[in-house]
Amino acid sequence: MTLNYQAIEQAVNAERDAGGFAKLMQDFQELGVLRYDYLVATGIYRYFDADSHVDLKMNGVPKPVASVGDASAIKAAVKGAQAGEFDFERFCELAGAAGVPVWTSDLTAKEVRYYDENGQVLLAEPIPGL
16 A cells, blocks of 8 residues: 555644544544654654655644753643644644654554654653544
8 A cells, every 4th residue: 555645634634633633543544554753853744654655744844953852841742732722833843842853653552752862752642542
């Protein structure tokens, strides 16, 4: 199966806020997405299936990334995003300030992992609804 750029984009555009995240993850599973990474410094989403990946810009906005990871800062940012306190662009700013260059949404492990520059997991959160 090859990832369908348009179908992924359509599923993302159907999500209105963080409350729709679980449905989006279910839609991604149906499209064959096994995981996706968000690259903070470039504002790029990288979607993976079993054989390949596709990069999409969509709503991504490049943000600077601090050189030192801060687990408590990314935890606070995630909590705020889940509570609907700010938009995605602000979340990306906070993730970058917390030293998170990439986060991975792993639909197989049903977990989102936020990494520091050294590839260490600063925070792992369950994906609701999977």
